[in-house]
Amino acid sequence: MVSRLVLVLGDQLSLNLPSLRAADKARDVVVMAEVAQEAEYVRHHPKKIALVFAAMRKFARALEKDGWTLRYTPLDDPENAGSIVGELLRRAEETGAGEVIVTEPGEWRLINKLTHAPIPTRxxxxxxxxxxxxxxEDWAEGRKALRMEYFYREMRRETGLLMEGDDPAGGKWNFDHDNRKPPKEGLDIPDPLTFAPDAEVEAVLELVAARYGDNFGDLHPFDFATTRAEALQVLGHFIAHALPRFGDYQDAMLEGQPYLFHALISPYLNLGLLDPMEVCRAAEEAWQAGDVPINAAEGFIRQILGWREYVRGIYFLEGPDYVARNVLRHDRDLPAFYWGAATQMNCLRQAVGQTQKHAYAHHIQRLMVTGNFALLAGVDPHQVHEWYLEVYADAYEWVEAPNTVGMSQFADGGVIASKPYVSSGAYINRMSDYCKGCSYSVSTKAGPKACPFNLLYWHFLDRHRERFQGNMRMKNIYATWDRMDADRREAVLRDADRWLQRLDAGETV
Incomplete structure (x- = not known):
């Protein structure tokens, strides 16, 4: 008789999963299921759905090869119960199992469903x-401010990554001074490593096209890795070909170059196909071998050891209500151009178009283009949160929500960010070539041709002055605003209001 069911979720594709380690191959049965409830709780990008299902199917075969007894339910199985809990109940009735063990999900929604499942679930x-x-939680206890930089330093000390005894390698904790260069002409940008779909992946693509082909996003071409072996190849390709210049150009944006020197491993890390420590060690070893400069290795490791770990901690520390926070009381609907409608703003057109095609945009496109605009325009942060969750292949709530609600939209009131991440068009112009192909003029500060980021930047700061004028990091910004001629300030605010009225009226802006 079967002892227990071992539930393996679609983002838990690791042979070293805690629930698998706790299980008994001789008596327990692994349950995996492609269910509508998980594919449809938001309208995910078709590429993401296909990636998860294809990777699940290949991981299931790896489990069987490893000696596990498996019950796997494809999406189109006529017996599919349509939900994780429904599938557990169906498989328990089939096998006689009286208990479920599962590794904790990365989303409060699913934790709640499993905690209250009508079958004992551990x-x-x-x-x-x-x-x-x-x-x-231990690190956060008693701290007035939960700043990532201090958490990151503790993680460096604990892991020994990029450490020389008790000191950081190179004498500094970060090398941002050497990073974040604007793009220049003639960059030799490596092509990403891609994988042609095999028969198993093609079957998934057909299924997703039939069921979710109307969701926002292009399903084809599909060239993701779908196994751990392929994900390791992507990591190796990045370390060899892109990491050496990653630090220099990690914030750069170029038309027609969606990937630049980025790693493209976040989907595989978040699925469980790659382990964060092995990724960090690979970057460290490349630096130790002299193949990668320290500014690149440190900047990359900080994104994983620092930022990725930190936002997960924030998500669980802050609790289930975190995604609903809206301290700035923004309530504007997400504009139609986030779903591919026409816009005259080239930076938004480029970032959204790239997202639609690839289910990918790098961190500056997300933070300083799509996120920056939404914050400046006063878009409802929950709508922004759901958009990011829907459109990116690497988006899972534990990592997406703090990045959006906290870092991007300041809807958590400063739990993550010490000030809102807003900028005028000047930042985008400095870090990209987007402004050259725009209908608006980034150098124009007022009037109908003025870059909307220029207008909305001051509009945002003016309407939220009571909240932010006492922030020491924003003192000089408000001093600049106050030094402007009164007529100029009035013109900027008037033009911003007119522009927002056109946006709300559904005009192409």
Whole structure:
């Protein structure tokens, strides 16, 4: 008789999963299921759905090869119950199992469903991260401000990554001074490593096209890795060909170059196909071998050891209501151009178009283009949150929500960011070539041809002055605004209001 069911979720594709380690191959049965409830709780990009299902199917075969007994339910199985809990109940009735063990999901929504499932279900801590939830809670306890930089330094000390005894390698904790260069002509940008769909992936693509082909996003071409072996190839390709210049150009944006020197491994990390420590060690070893400069290795490791671990800690520390926060009381609907409608703003057109095609945009496109605009325009942060969750292949709520609600939209009131990440068009112009192909003029500060980022930047600061004028990091910004001629300030605010009225009226802006 079967002892227990071992539930493996679609973003838990690791043979070293805690629930698998706790299970008995001789008696327990692994359950995996492609269910509508998980594919449809938001309208995910078709590429993401296909990636998860294809990777799940290949991982299921790896489990069987490893000696596990498996019950796998494809999406189109006529017996499919349509939900994770429904599938567990169906498989329990089939096998006689009386208990479920599962590694804790990365989303409060699913934790709640499993905690209240009508079958005894034991959730095990997810130790595939470098810092446990308790480790983060211990770090956060008693702190007035939860700044990533200090958490990152503790993680460096604990792991020994890029450390020389008790000191950071190279004498500094970060090398941002050497990073974030604007793009220049003639950059030798490596092509990403791609994978042609095999028969198993093609079957998934047909299924997703039939069921979710109307969702926002292009399903084809599909060239993601779908196994751990392929994900390791992507990592190796990045380390060899892109990491050496990653630090220099990590914030750059160029038309027709969606990937530049970025790693493209976040979907595989978040699925469980790659381990965060092995990724960090690979970058460190490349630096130690002299193949990668320290500014690139450190900048990359900080994104994983620092930022990725930190936002997971914030998500669970802040609790289930985090995604609903809206301290700035923004309530504008997400503009139609986020779903591919026409816009005269070339930076938005480029970032959204790239997202639609690839289910990908790098962190500056997300933070300083799509996120910056939404914050400046006063868009409802929950709508922004759901958009990011829907459109990116690497988006899972534990990582997406803090990046959006906190870092991008300042809807959490400063839990993550010490000030809102807003900028005028000057930043985008400095870090990209987008402004050259825009209908608006980035150098124009007022009037109908003025870059909307220029107008909305001051509009945002003016309407939220009571909240932000006491922020020491924004003191000089408000001083600049106050030094402007009164007529000029009035013109900027008037033009911003007119522009927002056109946006609300559904005009192409």
């Amino acid at each position: 959730l095990l801590p997810d130790d595939r991260f470098i810092a446990s939830r308790k480790r983060f």
